[in-house]
Amino acid sequence: MKTSIFLAKAYLMICIIVSFLGYLITVDKTKYCNTQVLENSFLDPFSKSCFENIRKQPKKLKDYIFGMEEYEKQYKSDSPTSNCKIYLLGTDRYGRDLLSRLIIGMRYTLLVSLLSVVFACLIGVILGSLSGYFGKLYELVVTFFVNIFWTLPTILLAFVILISFGRNISSLFIAIGLSLWADIARLVRAQVLSFKEQNFVSSAKAMGFSDIRIIFSQILPNIAGPIMVQASGNFALAVLLESGLSFLGMGLQAPVPTLGNILQDQYTQVFNGQILQSLIPAIVLVLLILSFQLIANDYRDRLDVKLYH
Amino acid sequence: MIWFILKKLTHGLGSIILIILVLSFILFYAPIDPVRMSFGQRSDEETINLFKQKYYLDKSLGIQIFHFFEDLSPLQWVKNNDLRLEDYKKQFIFKGEFSSLIIKKPYFRKSFANGRPAWDLLIEAFPSTLVLAISSILIAIILGLCLGFIASIHVNSIWDRLILAFCSISYSIPSYVSSLLVVVFFAYWLGDYTGLPIQGSLYEFNDEGDLRLELKNLILPVVALGIRPVSMIAQMTRVSCLDVLSSDFIRTARSKGITNIRLVQKHLIPNCINPILTTISSWFASLLAGSFFVEFVFNYKGLGLLTITSLNQFDIPLIMACCVMIVILFVIVNLITDFLYSFFDPRIKFYD
Secondary structure: OOHHHHHHHHHHHHHHHHHHHHHHOOOOOEHHHOOOOHHHOOOOOOEEEEEOOOOOOOOOHHHHHHOEOOOOOOOEEOOOOOEEEEEOOOEOOOOOEHHHHHHHHHHHHHHHHHHHHHHHHHHHHHHHHHHHHHOHHHHHHHHHHHHHHHHOOHHHHHHHHHHHHOOOHHHHHHHHHHOOHHHHHHHHHHHHHHHHOOHHHHHHHHOOOOHHHHHHHHHHHHHHHHHHHHHHHHHHHHHHHHHHHHHOOOOOOOOOOOHHHHHHHHHHHHHHOOHHHHHHHHHHHHHHHHHHHHHHHHHHHHHOOOOOO | OHHHHHHHHHHHHHHHHHHHHHHHHHHHHOOOOHHHHHHOOOOOHHHHHHHHHHOOOOOOHHHHHHHHHHHHOOEEEEEOOOHHHHHOOEEEEEEOOOEEEEEEOOOOOEOOOOOOEHHHHHHHHHHHHHHHHHHHHHHHHHHHHHHHHHHHHOOOOHHHHHHHHHHHHHHOOOHHHHHHHHHHHHHHHOHHHHOOOOOOOOEEEOOOOOEEEOHHHHHHHHHHHHHHHHHHHHHHHHHHHHHHHOOHHHHHHHHOOOOHHHHHHHHHHHHHHHHHHHHHHHHHHHHHOOOHHHHHHHOOOOHHHHHHHHHHOOOHHHHHHHHHHHHHHHHHHHHHHHHHHHHHOOOOOOOO
């Protein structure tokens, strides 16, 4: 195994595990890591800060999964007390722990991109296989829609859907999924067309299988490889789109952290001299996209799929 | 040939109309009150009713979309007491007692935010984006072709590996991160030496209040925008050059003792240009359509920034105008690409 692929997989695994654990490992256990201590804004990494009151700890299982609902005001004290914490990556403008927000932000980014890729795959596979297998009217309609979605710039449709149906998770993943499905549908259609004439499909027809059964039990397992390659490439695109939309303020709204939101909050810190803090969200994001890209390329090389032409 | 162009144009026009239909359906369905957006919270009932009657906003969704299309169409049969008539730039063809036939400029209504016609705002913003897109795609083409060509000639050497690593890293840098990095390096750390500004548009007002062309504001956005296209074009060039170089006719040509220059000119370029052209044209279209992120970070007043501000202000006429403009640009670029395919590769007939 090549080193770069190994590193990419390791990074991806770390991201997934960390975002899965979520509030179990964050310092700030309130929902969305939104404990604001304005006296502590823009702290440097590894700075320590002490508070007079003791923080509440989550009791129920629900609090560990979704975060604590109740917020509590924290009073900063100058002398060391029993309740001290270290901000590993410093704080943002409201004095929130940056590392905790990055962890939860990673969770939301991965969740949205996973949902949108699944959504895109669902639409793409169903429409692509219908148009490839049945042809005629199905083919006409599907190619027509694919052409329209290809003419539209990817991000424009997402913008319009988000402003019309609200900036929440469901419209976000629908918007991103709708801008990704055309590639998958085209690929599935081409693959189904090439498999339709094979002997095993004709024998399945001769045995009297229904069309739906032939598609799902005979053809789709054979073309799962190319679809996986395309989907893993689309994962990188979905992360890119999601964080881009959040960066423009079109994604999930504050206080929900996503990588794009955090980047948008932090990037002006460059001009205050806090280069590290402004670049860390960017680096996390770029590495995530890079690792998805490398893994997709690796799959493509191993399965020997030609995606372009 | 002419018939083919006409066919392509009608196809493009059809897809433009359909996309406008879809977008207008979504946008008019949105729970946004256009009247409150344009007049503010405090306005009397009479003004609101007049505005709603003028644009048929009190009617159902289908009628709203129909009247929106009526505004866009160059030919229109209109009643003489229609309130929208005063906004049109029109010419009467036939004037009847109650209604008349007019020919007019497509009318995109007025922006809610500042009351100016949306099309004028677009035309003001477009040249900046055009200059930005053309200059960054030119740099990307030159750099990308050179890098890809070098990599394909010295395949599996250290240069090839370096170029490939650069490509895969720079491909996964989104343009907002790359513009951030460019700003940090060239405008913040090296700002004293380069003298480049952190933000700025192509046309800026100077201290005396006149509009001036500031070419140095273009440098950093071009660098930030160019990084991803460079990597894509370089990868595509490398792959397609390798494909062609390993084929039989190149070996035959070499064995005939052809010079290197002639080999590249006659055999390599015509055979490997098509996939590269596809990459370039799709990137150029998306750059023209508004480099949203780079214009946002650099506060560069172009099409992308206009679209984003209009989206954030729920300015529906401006959003529609931007969308229509972007879709038209996409269709035009696709048409030009089809021409170029047959220009470079004689095997492809443009008209079939």
